[in-house]
Amino acid sequence: MLKKKSAPTNSNTGLGENIDKAGLKTLLAKNRVNLNDIISTSSAPQFIINQDHKIVYWNRALEELSNITTDNILGTNKQWKVFYNTRRPCMADFIVNGRLEDIPKWYGTEDGSKFMLKYQGKS
Numbered sequence: 001m002l003k004k005k006s007a008p009t010n011s012n013t014g015l016g017e018n019i020d021k022a023g024l025k026t027l028l029a030k031n032r033v034n035l036n037d038i039i040s041t042s043s044a045p046q047f048i049i050n051q052d053h054k055i056v057y058w059n060r061a062l063e064e065l066s067n068i069t070t071d072n073i074l075g076t077n078k079q080w081k082v083f084y085n086t087r088r089p090c091m092a093d094f095i096v097n098g099r100l101e102d103i104p105k106w107y108g109t110e111d112g113s114k115f116m117l118k119y120q121g122k123s
Helices: 020-032 035-041 060-066 093-097 100-106
Strands: 048-051 055-058
Touching: 035 055, 048 093, 093 100
Parallel strands: none
Antiparallel strands: 048 055
């Protein structure tokens, strides 16, 4: 019988649950992994926004799904166009703002019950 190996959590390896942003950047640089390569080759539609809510990555899968080309969307704050007909915040906007408590104002439930956040941003 084969035993499943667990991933090491030593901070020197950069793996495990306790990795921070700096450790991730170091690990990616050390292995010559570019975030753009990861996002652009993913088959899952994805975008990334910066702290100013400007789109910095828009992958090919999202281009195909939305019919919005990367050239036409990068640098804008129009990520909402993939989901809505009018301007409104996406989940990514709430995360960037650190305002998860605002989600219920925009995303209600069909039965009118309150939306409960399971993640409160606490460790």
